[in-house]
Each structure stands twice: as C-alpha cells, then as structure tokens.
Amino acid sequence: MxxxxxxxxxxxxxxxxxxxxxxxxxxxxxxxxxxxxxGDDVRLVGFGTFSVSRREASKGRNPSTGAEVDIPARNVARFSPGKGLKDALNK
CATH class of the missing domain: 1.10.1220 (Arc Repressor Mutant)
Structure with a gap:
C-alpha cells in the first residue's frame, strides 16, 4: 500500500x-x-511503538572492491508492534 x-x-x-x-x-x-x-517515543496502544535508537559507528566492506569503509554513527527509526497488531496478523 x-x-x-x-x-x-x-x-x-x-x-x-x-x-x-x-x-x-x-x-x-x-x-x-x-x-x-x-528523540521521543510514540506509543499507540494496541498498534505499536515508534522509537529512535542510536547506531554506533562501525567498519564495513565495499562488496565490489573489498575496501574497508567507515560507517558513521546515526539515529535510526524502530517500530515494535503492539499486542493488538500481532494478534490481527496471526488470526
């Protein structure tokens, strides 16, 4: 959708x-x-919680060249489904 x-x-x-x-x-x-x-969480009872978490800096590899790449730290969005949504998906 x-x-x-x-x-x-x-x-x-x-x-x-x-x-x-x-x-x-x-x-x-x-x-x-x-x-x-x-940085606030958004809790929708019965649906789920939208939250922000911190992903620390890390090292990665370029798959085509194999060169090491620095991946910077960043904030990422997370979603945790609530009980009502889980139940609706597993009817």
Whole structure:
C-alpha cells in the first residue's frame, strides 16, 4: 500500500473527502516525524511503538572492491508492534 492508497482507504473508512484525508495523513506523518526527531517515543496502544535508537559507528566492506569503509554513527527509526497488531496478523 502506498500513500495514495492509504489516503483513499482513510477517506472511505472515515467518510472524509480525499482532501481532508490527505491532510489528516500528512499531519499524522508530520507529528510522528517531529516527535521522533526530538528523540521521543510514540506509543499507540494496541498498534505499536515508534522509537529512535542510536547506531554506533562501525567498519564495513565495499562488496565490489573489498575496501574497508567507515560507517558513521546515526539515529535510526524502530517500530515494535503492539499486542493488538500481532494478534490481527496471526488470526
């Protein structure tokens, strides 16, 4: 499912216009991104938790040349599904 399909599904399910559904979906993405950029977790009970974790710097190898490459430290997004989502996936 891509963003346009998500917007269409939200519009149909909530009986909103596609324009209003687009605004709602974009707002949700913005709020998630802003919270995670500050380092906050976003917990949606029954669905899951979006969190940020730190990946330390490491050494890697270029597969085509075999040369060693430095991989810088960075923050990465994580998602842990909640019980409700797990149960829905394993019906």
């Amino acid at each position: 891509n963003k346009n399909e998500l917007v269409a599904a939200v519009a149909e399910k909530s009986k909103l216009s596609k324009q209003d559904a687009t605004t709602a979906v974009d707002s949700l993405f913005d709020v998630l991104q802003e919270a995670m950029a500050k």
